[in-house]
Amino acid sequence: METVANPMAHAHAWPVIALDHVSKIYGQGEAEVKALDDVSLTIDHGDFVAIIGASGSGKSTMMNIIGALDAPTLGTFHLDGIDTNSMDEYQLAQIRNRKIGFVFQNFNLIPRTRAVENVAMPLAYAGVHRADRRERALAVLESVGLGSRARHLPSQLSGGQQQRVAIARALVTHPVLLLADEPTGALDSKASHEILDLFDTLHAQGRTVVMITHEASVAERASRLVHMRDGHIIADERLRELPTTQLEVSL
């Protein structure tokens, strides 16, 4: 189990994510496509949000912008109070490293590299000392239940195990946001269940989780559901109340 202070114990002056009238436009003139059209969205600390929509609804574009992988054409995006528009390439890389933990549909582990080294890799880019890195990576692997598989290569692990390694890698830098893109898309139902349970546990520990999905059954696990269609948010419903301390802060 991690030894960090529970994020819930802290009061936050600003939301994790604040999208303000954000548009993303691809192409020009006749071929212009508005992948996102004037979207505003605020996500608070400790929330578990599912962004759901069909293919082409703009949810992937949303994920790229929230993940600081792509910049909005119009509007502003604040991540943990930081305006990302003014950042250069190097600073964005640092933001991705320190603030965001990515979990991908295809796990995206680096092949021919052991589980523990995969998990430790973000710490290498953060400049953490080698021995320290390994210790922290092992601790996080332990917390996702893979302590005994630390020296396995990705090819020696099942899909569910690979996704756990990927989640461990996302958690190792203590990011403010866990951003998951179809995390169960490549898993069978049993493994999917386990991964979603892991997300539930992480949420219960106070982590902010944003999950992109097109499956209603997966989205139902979240506390808040954001429906997207044609680049707009068409519905935003709360499924479960957050702990009161959290709500007071966000209000």
Add this chain to the structure above:
Amino acid sequence: MNIAESFRFALTGVLANKMRSILTTLGILIGIAAVIILLAVGAGTSNAIKAQIAKLGTNVLTVSRQTTAGGRGPTGAVAGTRSRSTNLTTADMAALTDPVLAPDVDAVAPVVSAANVTSTYQDASHAVGTFVGTTPQYFSIANDTLAAGSLFTDADVTASNPTVVIGDTVAQALVGSRTSAAVGQTIALNGQNFVVSGVLTAKGSSGFNDPDDIVVIPLSVAQDKFTGYSPSLASISVQARSSDVMNQAQNEIQSILDARHSVTSANRDYVIRNQAQVLTTATSTTTTLTVLLGAVAAISLLVGGIGVMNIMLVTVTERTREIGIRKAIGASRSSIVGQFLIESLIISVIGGILGIAVGFIGSAFPILGTQPQVQWWTVWVSFLVSGAIGLIFGIYPANKAAKLRPIDALRYE
């Protein structure tokens, strides 16, 4: 993200595909080894020729009669104004020692020669390659040293003593491999008896001409017994004060002889052969050879470099997804460039180091009869060049990798 970290990631990348890394390294290895060996062959050849020429004396000018008709044409006017022989004479030779008119001439020696001289000793007989009648100065001018015995002296020349100094080849032919045994023996030259006073140190053959196949006897004896007495000489050997003043010495000789023979540069009846010119010609020939060999080697090195670039491009394409992942988890552009640049550097520098080792091993054996001499500068240059190859041919693929947008790279299948 520090250098050590980039290096560790790069090493993982190199080791991930061992066979491919080894083959790419081999390309650089062959290129560097070729540069070192071929330049060593060039240097070895060049030094061998220079040493050969130096043994013959680099500050020696040979003045000899113009044997073609070019000098004194059948135009009666010129011939008619001459009252004396235009052959080279001992008087000509004496004039060349004038310290005022020829300050750069150090020593002179007359040379008369005869063809088809056969030496015999007991049952052995040997056709002599070069027969020289001269004065003792000849030996120092020709850079001759003794292996055994002594040289003949000015007194021998004056007294016309039948003494002879023989070269190593002649001595071996007459008395066998223990050449010092010839000293004091009486040998016959075309039936005339001579006492061997000394045997010369071997100079080694330069290929088509054996400088050790020589007999040297006093000038007076040669004139008495072989050429018949006359003041004319086959040639005059002139030693300049140093190899730096060869051209000055040559000009002085020309002005003295032109005046004495009443000729100009247009109709000279003698020629001057300059060992320095022979050396220059030989050096420029071997330089050309070295440049050609170096160019061939450089091309193979270039091919090796292109191989590195090719493999790095394949690697970048193959690992596009990995690059996307690394960028998503916080790798900056510079750390991606660093990782791939170090990968290509590892491949090329390891290739360079192994190539230097192979170059040394290859240069240890004689190639085409010459012992290659590894030039130290080629080792340093090769090492730097292999590093430069890694950088130059790695920078494009590394930049290509770093410029990938993470969302495109992640989507790449």
